[in-house]
């Protein structure tokens with residue numbers, strides 16, 4: 840089972856491979872904002888990926904467009920993912936981007 844480590848909360852979760860990061864967080868009782876309900880229409884669910892970027896599913900255009908629309912080009916620097924879109928495929932380390 841992959842591990843999702845929340846660096847800034849000093850928590851490590853064993854999660855099911857193939858679920859979104861958001862589902863993994865919520866399934867483990869982690870309170871994580873997701874204002875649009877996981878429909879790729881906000882950025883409140885974003886995570887900053889500290890390690891394991893390649894252990895997440897590829898970013899689709901819809902996610903890229905949403906990040907750019909709400910946070911600008913700097914959100915596309917290879918550090919940020921929408922947790923409701925990124926699927927866990929291996930170990931990752933994440934933190935909150937501090938946007939909200």
Ligand code: FES
Pocket residue numbers: 872873874875876877878879880881882883884885905921922923924
């Ligand atoms: S919950 Fe709104 S984009 Fe993920």
